[in-house]
Amino acid sequence: xxxxxxxxxxxxxxxxxxAGVSRAAVSRTFTNNGSVAKxxxxxxxxxxxxxxxxxxxxxxxxxxxxxxxxxxxxARLSDPFRSGLLExxxxxxxxxxxxxxxxxxxxxxxxxETIRRFTQFRVSGVIVTSGQPPSELxxxxxxHNIPVVGINxxxxxxxxxxxxxxxxxxxxxxxxxxxxxxxxxxxxxxxQGSTWGGLNRGECFKDAIHQHQxxxxxxxxxxxxxQGGRAAAHRLCETGERQIDGVFCANAQLACGFLDxxxxxxxxxxxxxxxxxxxxxxxxxxxxxxxxxxxxxxRAIAKQAMTNLQIRGQDAAAQQRFDTVPVSLTVRATSPAxxxxx
Amino acid sequence: xxxxxxxxxxxxxxxxxxAGVSRAAVSRTFTNNGSVAKxxxxxxxxxxxxxxxxxxxxxxxxxxxxxxxxxxxxARLSDPFRSGLLExxxxxxxxxxxxxxxxxxxxxxxxxETIRRFTQFRVSGVIVTSGQPPSELxxxxxxHNIPVVGINxxxxxxxxxxxxxxxxxxxxxxxxxxxxxxxxxxxxxxxQGSTWGGLNRGECFKDAIHQHQxxxxxxxxxxxxxQGGRAAAHRLCETGERQIDGVFCANAQLACGFLDxxxxxxxxxxxxxxxxxxxxxxxxxxxxxxxxxxxxxxRAIAKQAMTNLQIRGQDAAAQQRFDTVPVSLTVRATSPAxxxxx
DNA sequence: CTGTTAGCGCGTTCAA
DNA sequence: TTGAACGCGCTAACAG
Numbered sequence: 235x236x237x238x239x240x241x242x243x244x245x246x247x248x249x250x251x252x253a254g255v256s257r258a259a260v261s262r263t264f265t266n267n268g269s270v271a272k273x274x275x276x277x278x279x280x281x282x283x284x285x286x287x288x289x290x291x292x293x294x295x296x297x298x299x300x301x302x303x304x305x306x307x308x309a310r311l312s313d314p315f316r317s318g319l320l321e322x323x324x325x326x327x328x329x330x331x332x333x334x335x336x337x338x339x340x341x342x343x344x345x346x347e348t349i350r351r352f353t354q355f356r357v358s359g360v361i362v363t364s365g366q367p368p369s370e371l372x373x374x375x376x377x378h379n380i381p382v383v384g385i386n387x388x389x390x391x392x393x394x395x396x397x398x399x400x401x402x403x404x405x406x407x408x409x410x411x412x413x414x415x416x417x418x419x420x421x422x423x424x425x426q427g428s429t430w431g432g433l434n435r436g437e438c439f440k441d442a443i444h445q446h447q448x449x450x451x452x453x454x455x456x457x458x459x460x461q462g463g464r465a466a467a468h469r470l471c472e473t474g475e476r477q478i479d480g481v482f483c484a485n486a487q488l489a490c491g492f493l494d495x496x497x498x499x500x501x502x503x504x505x506x507x508x509x510x511x512x513x514x515x516x517x518x519x520x521x522x523x524x525x526x527x528x529x530x531x532x533r534a535i536a537k538q539a540m541t542n543l544q545i546r547g548q549d550a551a552a553q554q555r556f557d558t559v560p561v562s563l564t565v566r567a568t569s570p571a572x573x574x575x576x
Numbered sequence: 577x578x579x580x581x582x583x584x585x586x587x588x589x590x591x592x593x594x595a596g597v598s599r600a601a602v603s604r605t606f607t608n609n610g611s612v613a614k615x616x617x618x619x620x621x622x623x624x625x626x627x628x629x630x631x632x633x634x635x636x637x638x639x640x641x642x643x644x645x646x647x648x649x650x651a652r653l654s655d656p657f658r659s660g661l662l663e664x665x666x667x668x669x670x671x672x673x674x675x676x677x678x679x680x681x682x683x684x685x686x687x688x689e690t691i692r693r694f695t696q697f698r699v700s701g702v703i704v705t706s707g708q709p710p711s712e713l714x715x716x717x718x719x720h721n722i723p724v725v726g727i728n729x730x731x732x733x734x735x736x737x738x739x740x741x742x743x744x745x746x747x748x749x750x751x752x753x754x755x756x757x758x759x760x761x762x763x764x765x766x767x768q769g770s771t772w773g774g775l776n777r778g779e780c781f782k783d784a785i786h787q788h789q790x791x792x793x794x795x796x797x798x799x800x801x802x803q804g805g806r807a808a809a810h811r812l813c814e815t816g817e818r819q820i821d822g823v824f825c826a827n828a829q830l831a832c833g834f835l836d837x838x839x840x841x842x843x844x845x846x847x848x849x850x851x852x853x854x855x856x857x858x859x860x861x862x863x864x865x866x867x868x869x870x871x872x873x874x875r876a877i878a879k880q881a882m883t884n885l886q887i888r889g890q891d892a893a894a895q896q897r898f899d900t901v902p903v904s905l906t907v908r909a910t911s912p913a914x915x916x917x918x
Numbered sequence: 919c920t921g922t923t924a925g926c927g928c929g930t931t932c933a934a
Numbered sequence: 935t936t937g938a939a940c941g942c943g944c945t946a947a948c949a950g
Contacts, residue, residue, distance in 0.1 A: 242720055243720060246928065255936080257927090257937085258930080258937060259935090261927095262935095262936090264928095265929075268929095268935085269935060274935085288696050289696065289928075290698070290926090290928070291698075293926070293928040295634045295942095296635050296929095296943065297941085301634060311662060312659065312660055312858055314654070314656065314659075317653045317654065318654055321680060324679070333679070335645075335677055336666065338663060353630065354631060356632070378585060459858075490862065491862075497863065516801075516802065517859065521806065521836035522832075587942090588943065598922075599945095600920075600921060600922080600923095600945085600946085601920070601921080603943095603945060610919085611920095632943050634943080636945075637926095638927065638942090638943085639925085639926050640945070641926075
């Protein structure tokens, strides 16, 4: 009870004492900052090892005015693409030696509160995969010199960088594929409250189609995700005025729902229509769907996002970046490969 | 340039100055700790508001030896159940005023490194949804007085609490449903490298079946998830010695894969066999699967996990808890409702 | 109820 | 290369 009751946590001071050096020496060996003699370094390392010393990130962050934390804003993780994206981000963040603080956000107020909390933890960067970062809050980050990057969205907020899948090429690939397959009555399916990414894909798709002198029917789902796509299919079949033979969807969930909705009415792809979705998730490859999709390169997106954070972390006044990540067409059953000799 | 260049971050000191009170008063109003006169409180709040003051969580945590962070260990977010669970945890953590630090872990070494980092951030608690927490590390947490709770796993590690879906009842419900439907040749499908949860469900299922004097065939998938289930179905059909008419799966992904694998061979549920999966994910409800499942109550699990953290947070020596969360049977097409008058 | 004081554990000058 | 000393921003114990 007198001296055996060790402090719960061992500090740099303890290590210094045991190694017979000063606290500063300990700090230096662990931050690789100042110069330290090889011999002392080893003494410190050994003492630290024996005591099981680990730096206190709270104290470190307080001092450096910056923690090894990256804030990540997510939403609707039930969408496989979004959870896949989060997984990719986590991996990349950890690879770079950071720790992810993640917040699920449901509305604008939530985003505001979240970003505020991020700054209170002095995060080294913020990644927004959902919602529009309110410009005032972003300014707050900028004041604190915290870099912010948005994924699959793009706005004109000063000092915020963006990395985004190549929607234009993706839409063009889809258009090409549908048209080359002989589709004439094309449709674009999106959720009516779609994110920037969805809207952008739609515009690009229509542009691409119009270049071929064809028209596009707008299918607007009242709900997002699988159920929205399914309901849209039902409505299409029930009103059934238009003959549609090629559909491009803003995301994979909508596409799967649409496909199932059509099946419920006795139609299926590719016999009765062709179907292409955005996002290549595990689900889209499954036997019951076999969806032809535009595949986003999650690893590349995550990598680029972190790169941007570091660039702006070093130079807060760096030029705003809008990075585009290549996409590719994954051909499956719902819009099969073209006959090589037409 | 002389006095206009404000400090990047405004501190409690600044607020105190402007409000004409002491730093301590500021601290008190923000932590609701000591008592503070209503008048001063208002002055402080106003000054803080004008200056845009926010407490520095790093400093706060350093002082209290505990941050408002909860560490969450996850793995394979591509599984919809796991991402759903994470979403539930995030919501609950945020509701309680904490922030989630989440780490994706791929192997035992990763878990070790992760938990170590959690302690370095002085998290208020650790939630493990994947992997077996190595007992030495847990001890490290205990030393730091950090509560640890495991979800859907259960081991005999001192001072660690567990919350787990009621596998026994779930397995019994599944057994009941299959038997009452007239199934005679039952099988249990699991991944060969399954987690504790999967193994436990299997044992419970076999117990339940044996009580009815029936046997269970073991189907072992060499891979986890959808592809594992699909391959298992292929193997079953190709070797095809055994006639199987009722299958229970360790999780939903296996079940969906199994169903698709059977379909590829021309068999389908419920005509040719009955099928029940564990985990009720968005996927299982979709038209193309309509899987009968045992549903886990994610909200309840998350709530219980946080409750346990707080209990042990207040009393480190609290008795170890093994909480069980009720499950329910969601009846869909692959094992349909029974005829009311048999 | 309030202000003063003493750390929390670490990074970083500045001399030596 | 090293150590002494200061401060990061905040909380908590103590006096008034």
